[in-house]
Amino acid sequence: MNNSKVNRIKDKAFNYFGIFCTLIGLVILAFFIGNIFYDGITRIDWDFLTALPSRKAEKAGILTAWVGSIWIVVFTFLIVVPLGIAAGIYLEEYGKKSKLSELLEVNISNLAGVPSVIYGLLGLEIFVRVLGMGNSILAGSFTLALLVLPIVIVSSREALKAVPKSIRLASFALGSSKWQTIWHQVLPASFGGILTGVILAISRAVGETAPLIVIGALAYVPFTPSSPMDEFTVLPIQIFNWISRPQHEFTVNAAAAIIVLLIITFTMNGIAVYFRNKWQKKINW
Amino acid sequence: MKNKLEAKNVSVFYDDFQALNNINMSFEENAVTALIGPSGCGKSTYLRLFNRMNDYIESFRLEGEILIDKKNIYNKNIIVEDLRKNIGMVFQKPNPFPKSIFENVAYGLRIQGIKNKAILRIKVRKALQQAALWDEVKNDLDKSALTLSGGQQQRLCIARTLAVEPSIVLMDEPTSALDPIATAKVEKLIYELKKEYTIIIVTHNMQQAKRISDYTAFFYMGDLIEYNKTEHIFTNPTHDRTQNYITGRFG
Ligand SMILES: Nc1ncnc2c1ncn2[C@@H]1O[C@H](COP(=O)(O)OP(=O)(O)O)[C@@H](O)[C@H]1O
Numbered sequence: 001m002n003n004s005k006v007n008r009i010k011d012k013a014f015n016y017f018g019i020f021c022t023l024i025g026l027v028i029l030a031f032f033i034g035n036i037f038y039d040g041i042t043r044i045d046w047d048f049l050t051a052l053p054s055r056k057a058e059k060a061g062i063l064t065a066w067v068g069s070i071w072i073v074v075f076t077f078l079i080v081v082p083l084g085i086a087a088g089i090y091l092e093e094y095g096k097k098s099k100l101s102e103l104l105e106v107n108i109s110n111l112a113g114v115p116s117v118i119y120g121l122l123g124l125e126i127f128v129r130v131l132g133m134g135n136s137i138l139a140g141s142f143t144l145a146l147l148v149l150p151i152v153i154v155s156s157r158e159a160l161k162a163v164p165k166s167i168r169l170a171s172f173a174l175g176s177s178k179w180q181t182i183w184h185q186v187l188p189a190s191f192g193g194i195l196t197g198v199i200l201a202i203s204r205a206v207g208e209t210a211p212l213i214v215i216g217a218l219a220y221v222p223f224t225p226s227s228p229m230d231e232f233t234v235l236p237i238q239i240f241n242w243i244s245r246p247q248h249e250f251t252v253n254a255a256a257a258i259i260v261l262l263i264i265t266f267t268m269n270g271i272a273v274y275f276r277n278k279w280q281k282k283i284n285w
Numbered sequence: 286m287k288n289k290l291e292a293k294n295v296s297v298f299y300d301d302f303q304a305l306n307n308i309n310m311s312f313e314e315n316a317v318t319a320l321i322g323p324s325g326c327g328k329s330t331y332l333r334l335f336n337r338m339n340d341y342i343e344s345f346r347l348e349g350e351i352l353i354d355k356k357n358i359y360n361k362n363i364i365v366e367d368l369r370k371n372i373g374m375v376f377q378k379p380n381p382f383p384k385s386i387f388e389n390v391a392y393g394l395r396i397q398g399i400k401n402k403a404i405l406r407i408k409v410r411k412a413l414q415q416a417a418l419w420d421e422v423k424n425d426l427d428k429s430a431l432t433l434s435g436g437q438q439q440r441l442c443i444a445r446t447l448a449v450e451p452s453i454v455l456m457d458e459p460t461s462a463l464d465p466i467a468t469a470k471v472e473k474l475i476y477e478l479k480k481e482y483t484i485i486i487v488t489h490n491m492q493q494a495k496r497i498s499d500y501t502a503f504f505y506m507g508d509l510i511e512y513n514k515t516e517h518i519f520t521n522p523t524h525d526r527t528q529n530y531i532t533g534r535f536g
């Protein structure tokens with residue numbers, strides 16, 4: 001056999017190996033999801049979604065958990081969006097090359113690598129104790145907002161960077177100030193990218209458990225929260241709690257709750273992808 | 286005849302590199318002045334001096350004065366934003382904003398604080414008419430500017446510039462990205478505009494300089510070699526370099 005034939009075969013072999021590796025991940029994921037659906041799908045009904053928690057598995061529902069998750073998502077969103085976008089704008093548009101922004105940049109990358117449980121400890125100390133928020137929705141939201149802040153900052157910067165220089169120059173040439181240019185041209189043009197980052201950040205926050213347990217979110221909350229200062233639980237904590245019980249019925253409940261949680265995160269990721277595609281189509285430089 | 290702009294002992298540096306060498310030149314009001322010369326001779330650098338777009342280049346340094354209506358625009362008390370409302374610029378590659386046609390033209394007015402819808406509509410229409418684009422887009426004002434053809438986009442950029450009613454318009458090779466038909470339209474437009482505007486245009490195209498300009502300045506490696514009435518430059522240039530360049534013997 002000549003050399004190019006050998007290379008051709010090597011090429012093929014690597015190709016199949018790559019497909020195999022990709023499939024492993026997909027198959028395992030599909031297996032887990034299938035398993036969970038098999039266990040839990042029949043358990044999901046209106047009662048399950050609207051019932052309060054209970055000691056009896058067949059009576060227990062996830063109302064407080066998903067309502068708690070929504071409270072947390074909304075407040076995390078409200079905190080992380082202005083902070084993250086403003087920080088992204090500062091670093092990308094104003095702070096460039098300053099010592100301060102170099103320092104910030106390194107630390108933002110570091111923050112993204114800190115285990116989430118550490119954020120929980122931080123939140124417990126600062127928000128729950130020092131700022132006296134107690135183990136409330138607000139404290140949980142601030143903690144999660146800190147956790148996902150690097151995602152929003154980094155994706156905002158990427159989106160701002162992607163706006164072509166020619167747009168900025170055109171705006172300056174018409175007599176607009178730097179802030180007017182950012183506000184009227186650069187931000188709208190990078191909106192799709194920023195939004196995508198925000199949604200990915202929020203869908204990460206929905207699934208977080210450890211930091212919320214650390215700040216004292218409860219597994220058993222017999223009422224739905226009515227203000228951001230109320231105690232709360234969220235879906236992942238409810239799932240964690242049910243899974244740790246010995247009875248099979250609770251495992252089924254956990255599987256059903258996992259399905260609900262998966263649907264929420266997949267939907268949010270889907271929305272993110274949709275917006276990214278839509279904006280990319282609209283703005284085609 | 287009145288001098289609208291003037292460059293006095295102007296030298297420009299990018300760090301240690303000198304891009305313009307002691308230029309002295311004045312521009313007549315309501316006339317078209319063409320800047321020609323081989324690539325890299327400093328035409329764009331020179332043009333950007335007049336609306337201070339070089340300010341965004343970190344290594345940029347200026348010696349000398351640029352006077353507009355006898356005032357040095359590099360004085361400390363000059364507000365750059367106000368200066369640029371009086372001096373529009375059209376770029377080499379059409380660069381419309383990713384917004385509707387209407388919003389592209391209205392943008393310069395909006396940032397000046399004009400909110401009245403009726404006034405905006407009147408001014409947008411007038412600017413689009415001046416740019417000879419109105420008839421083509423009057424039914425599509427809400428469409429994205431990015432759906433227009435290259436030639437239409439460039440005329441939109443001209444309309445956007447005219448909307449804020451500057452007295453000077455700078456153009457850096459405005460037709461180099463356009464096909465011949467679109468180029469002809471833009472040239473005709475420039476010829477019309479000089480009644481109301483003082484125009485400085487950089488061009489690579491000798492025929493274009495000949496067709497549309499009243500004065501022509503030939504630059505070579507940062508020096509102003511020759512500056513005169515266009516007909517004079519093209520029929521009877523004083524310098525060999527100019528002669529060689531306009532006859533295409535080097536480029
Ligand atoms: N931003 C810049 N930084 C450093 N040098 C530059 C910059 N812009 C232009 N130059 C240099 O200045 C000279 C003139 O450039 P330019 O004004 O763009 O010429 P032209 O428009 O006539 O082609 C060239 O040698 C170019 O390399």
Ligand SMILES: [Mg+2]
Nearest residue numbers: 328329330457
């Ligand atoms: Mg140039």
